[in-house]
Amino acid sequence: MPVDSRRLQGPETTFSYHLYVNKQPQTHSQWVKQVLKSNGKRSDGRKLDDIRKIFLKTSVMSQAKGSAYIEVGNTKVICSAFDPREIPNNNKFSLNGELFCEFKFANFSQKKRRGFIRDAEEKDLSVCLKRALEPAVCRHEFPNFQVDVYALVLEDDGSALAAAITCASLALADASIPMYDLVTALTLGVHGDHKFLDPTSEEERLCCHEPPGQNKNHGLIVLAYATELQQVTQLKQIGVMDSEFLIEASNSLSSHCSQTHKLSQQCLAQVVLKTTKEKKRLLELGETFKKMDVGSQKD
Amino acid sequence: MASLMLGEGEKMLILHGVEDDMRNDGRTRRKYRPMELETNVVSHANGSARLRLANTDILVGIKTEIDCPFPETPNLGKIEFFVDCSANATPAFEGRGGEDLAMEISNSLACAYNSFPLDQLCITKGEQCWKLYADILILECGGNLYDAVSIAVKAALSSTEVPKVVGTVLDGGTVDLVLSDDPFDCQKLDVRRAPLLVTLCKIGDFCVVDPTAEEEMCSVASMVVSVLENGTVSSSFKCGAGSLHSETVKEALKIGKEVGQSLNQELEEILLEEQNLGPKRELFGFLK
Numbered sequence: 001m002p003v004d005s006r007r008l009q010g011p012e013t014t015f016s017y018h019l020y021v022n023k024q025p026q027t028h029s030q031w032v033k034q035v036l037k038s039n040g041k042r043s044d045g046r047k048l049d050d051i052r053k054i055f056l057k058t059s060v061m062s063q064a065k066g067s068a069y070i071e072v073g074n075t076k077v078i079c080s081a082f083d084p085r086e087i088p089n090n091n092k093f094s095l096n097g098e099l100f101c102e103f104k105f106a107n108f109s110q111k112k113r114r115g116f117i118r119d120a121e122e123k124d125l126s127v128c129l130k131r132a133l134e135p136a137v138c139r140h141e142f143p144n145f146q147v148d149v150y151a152l153v154l155e156d157d158g159s160a161l162a163a164a165i166t167c168a169s170l171a172l173a174d175a176s177i178p179m180y181d182l183v184t185a186l187t188l189g190v191h192g193d194h195k196f197l198d199p200t201s202e203e204e205r206l207c208c209h210e211p212p213g214q215n216k217n218h219g220l221i222v223l224a225y226a227t228e229l230q231q232v233t234q235l236k237q238i239g240v241m242d243s244e245f246l247i248e249a250s251n252s253l254s255s256h257c258s259q260t261h262k263l264s265q266q267c268l269a270q271v272v273l274k275t276t277k278e279k280k281r282l283l284e285l286g287e288t289f290k291k292m293d294v295g296s297q298k299d
Numbered sequence: 300m301a302s303l304m305l306g307e308g309e310k311m312l313i314l315h316g317v318e319d320d321m322r323n324d325g326r327t328r329r330k331y332r333p334m335e336l337e338t339n340v341v342s343h344a345n346g347s348a349r350l351r352l353a354n355t356d357i358l359v360g361i362k363t364e365i366d367c368p369f370p371e372t373p374n375l376g377k378i379e380f381f382v383d384c385s386a387n388a389t390p391a392f393e394g395r396g397g398e399d400l401a402m403e404i405s406n407s408l409a410c411a412y413n414s415f416p417l418d419q420l421c422i423t424k425g426e427q428c429w430k431l432y433a434d435i436l437i438l439e440c441g442g443n444l445y446d447a448v449s450i451a452v453k454a455a456l457s458s459t460e461v462p463k464v465v466g467t468v469l470d471g472g473t474v475d476l477v478l479s480d481d482p483f484d485c486q487k488l489d490v491r492r493a494p495l496l497v498t499l500c501k502i503g504d505f506c507v508v509d510p511t512a513e514e515e516m517c518s519v520a521s522m523v524v525s526v527l528e529n530g531t532v533s534s535s536f537k538c539g540a541g542s543l544h545s546e547t548v549k550e551a552l553k554i555g556k557e558v559g560q561s562l563n564q565e566l567e568e569i570l571l572e573e574q575n576l577g578p579k580r581e582l583f584g585f586l587k
Contacts, residue, residue, distance in 0.1 A: 015370045096540075124406040128536070135520075135542035216531075231542035235522070237535045240414045243524075243556040246532055247549045254545055 007116055016112045028212055035206050036194060044073070044200065051186065051198040054260065056167075056267040058174040066175025070167040073200065074157035079167040081175040084145035097142035101130040101149045103164060109156045110201070125161055132165045132185065132224035132234035138178040147177055158200040159187040165224045165234070170264055174271075182268075183233055184260040185224035186253050190217050190241060195249070197256065208239065217241040221249055225257035305516045313517050317502045324511070329558060331509045336450070336566075338458035338573060340584055346459025346488075349584075350451040353511070354441025356388075357448055359433060359455040363462075365476070366430035368421070376420020376428040378412060380405040382435045382448070389440065397437075404435070404448055407536065411449065411494045411525035414533040419489055422464055426474045429461055442512035445523050445538075449496035450566060456493055457570050460485035494525040494533045495566065497559040499551040501543060506551045508558050522551035526559025528567070 025031040036042060046052065052073035061067035064080035087098055103125040105114040118126075129151060137147070149172065151164040165185035173179060189199035192211035196203045199220070210218050219239010226233050235250055316322045326332070332353040341347035344360035351357075366377055382405045384397025391397070420429040433455065435448055463484050466477040500510035500521040507514060510521070519541030525534045535552065537543060543551070573580070 019370055120406060120409065123402055124410070127403055127406070131537060131540070134540045139540075226542060229542070230544065232537070232545055232548050233542040234537050235535065235543075235548060236537075237532065238410050238413055240527065240531050240533050243530070243532050243552045246535070247552050250548055251545060 018111050028209075031206060032191070032194075035203055042196070042200075043202070048195060049197045049256075051256065051260070052200075054263055056170060056263060058170055058267060058271055064171075064175070066171045066173070066177070068167045068170035068174055070163050070170075072159060072163045072198065074155055075160055075163050076154040077151060077160065077163045077167045078154060079149065079151045079164065079171040081150075081168070081171040081177060082148040083175070084142040084147050084177075087144065087146045090144075093144055095143050096139040097137075097144070098146035099130055099134050099137055099139065099149065100146050101126050101133065101151070101168070103129050103151045103153075103161070105153045105156060105160070109153045109160075125164075128161060128222075128234060128236055129164055129168060132183055133168055133172065135231065135233045136169060136179050136181050136183045136226050136229075137172065138180060141178045147172070147175075156201060158189075158202075158204045159198055159222075161185070161222050161236075162187045162198075162224075165222075166260065166264060170267065173268055181226040181228040182261060182264045183224050183226050184257045184264055185222060185234070186256050186260065188221045188223075188249055188253055190219055190221070190239065190245075190249070192217065210240070217245055221246065221253065223250055223253040223257065225254045225261070227258045227261040303512055303516055305513060309513070310517050313514055314503050317505050317507055317514075322507070323513070326509075328505055329508050329554065331446075331562070332511075334450070336454055336569065336573075337583055338454050338570070340582070344455075345461065346455045346457075348451045348454035348458060350447055350454065352441070352443065352447045352450075352509075354439055355443060355447045356437075356439035357444075357451040358436040358438060359448075359451040360436075361455050361459045362432045362434070363459070364430050364432065365422070365427055368425060368428040370425075372417075373425035374421050375417040377430040378415065378417065378420075378433065379430065380408040380412075380433045380435065380452070382408075382437065384437045384440075387439070388437055392437075400444075401437075403538070404444060407445060407496065407523060407525075407534070408433075408449065408452065410534040410536070411496060412533075414492050414494060414527060416489065416492055420461070422476065423467055423474055427476065431456075431459070440512065442515050443498055443509050445496040445498045446509060449494065449525070450562075453490055453493045453495060453566060454570060456488055457490045459488050461488065491528055494527050495559055495562050496523055496525045497555045497562065498523050498538075499555050501541075501547055501551070506547065506554055508554070522548065522555065524552060524555030524559060526556055526563065528560070528563045530556050530560040532556065 055071040057069045060069045061080050065083045067080040069078050103122055107114050149168050151168050153160045162185035169183040189196035189203050189207035191207045192213055192215045207218055207220055219241055222236045224234040320327050335351040338348045340349045341360045345363045346361040349358045382401035384392040384401050386393040422428055433452055463479045463486055464476055465479050468475040498521050499506040500518045502518045520539040520543050527533055
C-alpha cells in the first residue's frame with residue numbers, strides 16, 4: 001500500500017464507525033422496504049424512473065480555461081478543463097491530441113474516508129471518464145497536444161461517474177475545446193425486478209447485493225450518450241445480469257440521456273445569451289462615454 | 300498498445316475480409332485462433348497457467364497468503380490482480396510504458412470478478428481469510444489481450460490449491476492457524492462462477508471475435524463483455540477511443556453472450572481433460 005510520507009498518517013487499523021451505528025436491516029425484505037416505499041416511491045419521494053433535480057453551472061473556476069459544476073440531488077461534482085499543452089516527455093508525433101482525465105473523490109465525499117492517493121477505483125473511473133469523452137472531442141484539431149480534464153467529487157450520493165461525465169463535457173465546451181457533441185450520462189441501478197434510475201448511494205449499495213428471489217439480476221449500468229451523434233460513448237456495467245436485460249436497459253438509458261442533453265445545451269445557450277447581452281451593454285456604455293467625451297471637448 | 304504500422308491498402312483488405320466473413324487467416328467473424336493451454340507450469344505458485352493464443356503469450360501465477368478481511372465484508376476473502384507488461388513483448392512497454400494498459404486490464408478483471416464467490420476463501424469470520432494474488436505476465440502480445448488474460452486466469456484459478464486449515468487456536472485474542480502437515484493436503488477452488496472476457500472488435504459494420512493485432516488497428520472501439528458459465532453478464536465496458544451506435548452495442552452484447560458461453564464450456568472440458576491425465580502427465584512448459 002503506497003503512502004504519502006509527507007501527510008499525517010492515522011494508525012493503519014482505523015475503520016469507519018458506521019459499521020456499528022448504521023446496522024444493516026436484518027432481513028433482505030426490510031432493506032428493500034427501507035429503500036423502496038410500499039406506494040412504489042423511493043425514500044426521497046421519486047418514482048423509480050424519475051431522475052433527481054439537476055443544477056448546472058459553467059465557468060465556476062477563474063483559473064481554469066473552462067469549468068463546470070453539477071449537482072444531482074446531493075451528488076456534487078466540480079470539473080475543470082485546461083488549454084491544450086504539449087504532452088510532457090513525449091518524443092513521437094501523435095496525429096490525434098490526447099485527453100488526460102483525472103477522476104478524484106474528495107477525502108470527505110463518502111461515508112467512509114477516501115484516501116489521498118488515487119486508488120484502483122479512482123484510476124478505473126478516470127479511464128472510464130476518458131473513454132466517455134474522447135469520441136466527442138475533435139482530437140485532430142490539436143495534434144501532439146493534450147487537454148487536461150479534472151473531475152473532483154465533492155459529495156457522493158450515488159451516480160458520481162455519470163455526473164462527472166456530464167459535467168466534464170460541459171467544462172470542455174466551456175473551455176472552447178472543439179467538440180462534436182455534448183456527452184450526458186446516467187446510471188441505472190438494478191436489483192431483481194426493481195430498476196432505480198439515477199440511484200442514490202443507499203440504492204447503489206442495495207444494487208450491489210444479489211437478490212434472493214428468482215430474478216438474480218443486480219448491478220449498476222452507467223451509459224454515456226452523445227445525443228446528436230446518436231452514439232453510445234461509454235457503457236460500463238458491473239454486477240450480474242442477463243444480456244437481454246442489459247440490452248433493454250441500455251436502450252432506455254440512452255433515451256433518458258437525450259433528455260438531460262437538453263439541459264446541458266440550455267446551460268450553454270444561457271451563457272452565450274448572457275455574454276452577448278453583456279457585450280451589447282458594454283458597447284452602448286462605450287458609445288455614451290464617447291459622446292460625453294466629445295461634449296466635454298466642445299466645452 | 301504495440302505500435303504496428305499498417306498501410307491504407309492493408310486496412311482495406313482486413314475490412315473487406317471481415318465484410319465477407321473470411322478474415323485474413325481464414326477464420327469467420329466468430330472464430331477464435333488456436334490456443335495452447337497448460338496449467339501448473341510454475342512450481343512455486345499455488346496455481347499457474349500458461350496460455351498461448353496465436354502470438355499472444357500469457358503466464359499467470361496465483362499465490363495465496365493470509366490476510367484480514369475487510370471490516371465491511373467479514374466473511375469474504377480477497378483476490379487481487381496484477382498485470383505486468385513485459386518489455387519482451389514490445390519495446391514500448393519498457394519502463395513505465397505498459398503501465399496504462401496493465402492498469403486497464405487489471406481493473407477490468409477486478410470488475411469482472413465481482414461475481415466470484417469469495418466466501419470460499421474465508422478462514423475465520425472477521426479475523427482471517429485467504430488472499431489470492433493473481434500475477435499476470437504478458438510475454439508477447441498479438442492482439443486480444445483481455446480474452447487471453449481472462450482464460451489464463453480462470454485456468455490458473457482452477458489449478459490453484461489452497462492449503463487446508465485443520466484447526467485454529469485462539470490465543471489471547473489473536474488467532475493462530477494450524478495447517479495440515481501434508482503439503483499435498485489441499486483444497487481446490489470452485490471456479491464455476493469465474494468469468495471469461497470476450498472482446499468484440501468493431502470493424503466496418505461488423506463485430507469480430509478474437510481480433511489480431513492488425514485487426515485491432517482497424518477498429519476504433521470495441522466492447523468487452525465478461526460472461527459467466529450460465530450466459531449471464533458480470534461486467535461490460537467499452538474500450539478504445541471511438542463510440543458505438545446503440546444497435547452495435549446490442550449486437551455486441553448478443554454475440555458476446557453466445558461466444559462467452561461456449562468458450563466457458565470448452566475451457567471447462569479441456570481443463571477436466573487435463574486433470575484426468577493425472578499427476579504424471581508430461582509437462583511441456585515453454586519448450587515445444
